[in-house]
Amino acid sequence: MNFTFQGKRISGVLTVVPANEKQFIEEMKNFDFPEARSLKLKEVMGYDKRRMVAGDVCVSDLAVFGMQNLFERKLLAPEDIDALLLTTQTPDYLMPPTSNIIQGRLGLKRDMLCLDINQACAGFVLGLIQAFMLLEQPSVRKVVLINADVLSRKASPRDRNIYPLIGDAAAITIVERDEDDSPIHASVKMDGSQHAALIIPAGGMRLPSSAETAKLENVGDRNLRSKDHLFMDGSAIFNFVQTEVPPLIEELLAAAGKSADSIDYFLCHQPNRFMLQKLADKMKIPHRKMPHNVVESFGNTSGSTIPMALALNFNGDLLKHQRQVCLAGFGAGLSWAAMLLRLGNLSFCEMIDYP
């Protein structure tokens, strides 16, 4: 499904990462796996460092901390926010919506819209599409999109397939109207028939959490995991990404009448270095145009890896210049989405630590 928008822009990005840093090399002993093979995996997949919340820190804690930082520095006025969108797979509660909790903790006005979007690694592009659609309404002038997850709390420390990858973060993106009416093109695809490839099996109504679902099971390859934990069929997800993402981007470029060469940066969701390098090779995109350093230094933080890449790599550049970028996210659902837009002249583009 294709979308086009005009007269909208991203005006600022603030990402929040927990100060608590873990080194893969120190965590290797958690896995029943030879050290030499772990080191080889570190090199190929780009496992190095990641940030994890400590204790019971929730999505709303990271989000409120980031929003208060923006208020204190007068980079965002609370009364200007007409909608707060939260894209997360790890809400504070099953109900109420965590976006309402954030609104309440921040004391925001009541005459606004709060909405949780249950999407994961495609969540930045999907959230932007939702924000742009809201901005079509005369009453909506500024939307705050928050992509936040604390998925490390749902990863088994004894599961080598998942645990070394996962990081926690929140990204706050300010979206508003713009006089520049450069077109924004987006495309979205969904395939719910493959929903079990990336899933937390227990904890919802289908399989409520219980003592039984909390039991660690040997799931092969010397990994231990319970049904309360995050599961990923790594091979299926890898093949899904390699098969589906290149044509999605190619079709979007064709619809927008642009060539791959005309794109300054391809900012893809960052699951691991190997997957991104193979994606870049398949699309014949120079590796320097597709950064993969978020996952190496912060872990796979789900829907926030794209804004994290902006803050990590282009914070100075995007304050002064405009770039033509292609964003692409893909993951649980399965969902995959891409967007072409001009990005730049931002008011802020930063990363801060949550203590």
Add this chain to the structure above:
Amino acid sequence: MKTVAEILQEIRPEFDFSASNDFMADGMLDSFDMVTLVSSLDKNYGISIQGTDIVPENFQNLETITGLLRKCGVQA
């Protein structure tokens, strides 16, 4: 330049790969070993094996791996 057999031996030195016709089924390679193997083959032969070709069927035994390399223009 190393041979495919030498690369496999480096990744899992404890196994005799010439004795198996199905590395995955015989528990000699798992999905992460497959990723490590692709990375080593890419570097060794100066190629980039396509992501869509990284499926267990292509890494079943020495014959299927050399078949994949031939597809990438390498005579291994």
